[in-house]
Amino acid sequence: MxxxxxxxxxxxxxxxxxxxxxxxxxxxxxxxxxxxxxxxxxxxxxxxxxxxxxxxxxxxxxxxxxxxxxxxxxxxxxxxxxxxxxxxxxxxxxxxxxxxxxxxxxxxxxxxxxxxxxxxxxxxxxxxxxxxxxxxxxxxxxxxxxxxxKTLPSNMTFAYATKEKILHRKENTTLHILCSVQDGIPDSLSIIRNNKTVKSGEGSSLEYIFLPTRLDHGLKYTCEARSSLFKQPLKETIHLDIK
Incomplete structure (x- = not known):
């Protein structure tokens, strides 16, 4: 029992x-x-x-x-x-x-x-x-x-940029510079203007927003992805065409 x-x-x-x-x-x-x-x-x-x-x-x-x-x-x-x-x-x-x-x-x-x-x-x-x-x-x-x-970041792109790596926009109209990598996640992602970092962060994408003027015409913006798997950072550069 x-x-x-x-x-x-x-x-x-x-x-x-x-x-x-x-x-x-x-x-x-x-x-x-x-x-x-x-x-x-x-x-x-x-x-x-x-x-x-x-x-x-x-x-x-x-x-x-x-x-x-x-x-x-x-x-x-x-x-x-x-x-x-x-x-x-x-x-x-x-x-x-x-x-x-x-x-x-x-x-x-x-x-x-x-x-x-x-x-x-x-x-x-x-x-x-x-x-x-x-x-x-x-x-x-x-x-x-x-x-x-961990995989190597690759396929870096700027949203809205042309194949010639030019971003066309009008002055005094909000401009979104959006950089992203499709594969892998970098340790850091930065957007650089004339050798000066204007935005940095972590993750697979980064966005910098500002109001351009005619003085911004022709300026270069570089996206830079750094990773411990890289000897050198992954980079991509575009030019602004401000009308």
Whole structure:
């Protein structure tokens, strides 16, 4: 009789655990749009540490979800809005339960949860690319990180410029100088006018807005992308044609 009671209790515990996991996933997906996406970049074989919070908050529990290993393991779909405003879709599954890495993960031996509930990934590979989400409680705090392999920035372009690399505009009309790279993310992106940086930032695109006059006619603007993978920065230059 006692054996039967123990088995019933075990089934109840398993059911509660399964219900908790389902509730966590539902909460994660419901608030997936509520926090800003961050990006982290790695080279194959590197050790990566993904921060759950900025460190100011002391955690008592946390759950990580991550990529479903490119279809090797079945996951659930999540759609997020990235920094450039575009929506992207990812398949994710639960990686941890508090400080414990789940045993059903094929790459569990490469994952560790720190005391502050950050997620460490060792010997990273292309399979580790994707969306990672740290979820605290049901919906208290939430962070989203898209992990990508470092690649060389390329395909640099200026929006609205001609093939001859000329940007035509009228004086006293707002001018948008928008520089972007399509492949890879540089460490920094800068817009330079006459050897002076007028705008700099991080990410794959950068915009400088101003009101041109006739004095701006013929001026050169250079977009410069710097990366630790480059010996020399990637550059592109245009000329202004102000009427």
């Amino acid at each position: 006692k054996h039967m009671i123990d088995k019933i209790q075990l089934y109840e515990d398993v059911d509660k655990c399964a219900l908790r996991i389902v509730m966590i996933f539902e909460a994660v997906f419901l608030i997936a749009e509520s926090s800003k996406v961050k990006y982290s970049y790695f080279t194959v074989g590197q050790t990566v540490l993904l921060k759950c919070t900025d460190g100011a908050l002391k955690l008592n529990s946390a759950v990580w979800t991550g990529p479903a290993q490119n279809g090797i393991q079945k996951g659930a779909p999540v759609s997020v809005t990235e920094v450039d405003g575009k929506r992207s879709k990812w398949n994710v599954l639960q990686y941890t339960d508090d400080g414990r890495v789940l045993n059903n993960l094929l790459h569990r031996n490469r994952l560790t949860v720190t005391e502050s509930y950050d997620l460490q990934i060792v010997n990273t590979s292309t399979l580790d690319e994707g969306l990672y989400m740290c979820h605290l409680g049901q919906n208290e705090v939430f962070s989203r990180i898209i992990l990508k392999i």
